[in-house]
Amino acid sequence: MLARDTIEPGFLGQIAESHPRRKKIYLVHDNAAHHKSDEVRDWLARHGHRFHLEHLPLYSPEFNATERIWHYMRIQATHKRKGKNNDKCGNP
Numbered sequence: 001m002l003a004r005d006t007i008e009p010g011f012l013g014q015i016a017e018s019h020p021r022r023k024k025i026y027l028v029h030d031n032a033a034h035h036k037s038d039e040v041r042d043w044l045a046r047h048g049h050r051f052h053l054e055h056l057p058l059y060s061p062e063f064n065a066t067e068r069i070w071h072y073m074r075i076q077a078t079h080k081r082k083g084k085n086n087d088k089c090g091n092p
Contacts, residue, residue, distance in 0.1 A: 009043035016050060028054045030064055 019025055029035045044051060061067035 009039055012040070012043055012051075013047070016047065019050075021050075023050070024052055025050050026052045026054060028056065030056045030060075031058055
């Protein structure tokens with residue numbers, strides 16, 4: 001979903017409007033607090049009959065694409081890197 005403090009119900013409305021009316025919409029999300037905010041719950045109570053929510057297990061980075069990207073970026077940024085001035089490290 002979106003990286004905001006809360007998921008705007010307008011975002012869910014955009015998803016609903018962009019899919020055929022007779023089709024069920026499946027949303028898979030992690031258990032971040034903003035995915036379960038009162039705003040989102042209220043919107044789903046009124047308009048969510050087409051939505052099927054699937055929650056990822058509580059800690060499951062292997063299922064979360066964003067976590068895989070962060071892991072890759074961390075490895076690329078912090079592992080097996082030799083700085084330009086490594087030969088000068090510790091030498092005044």
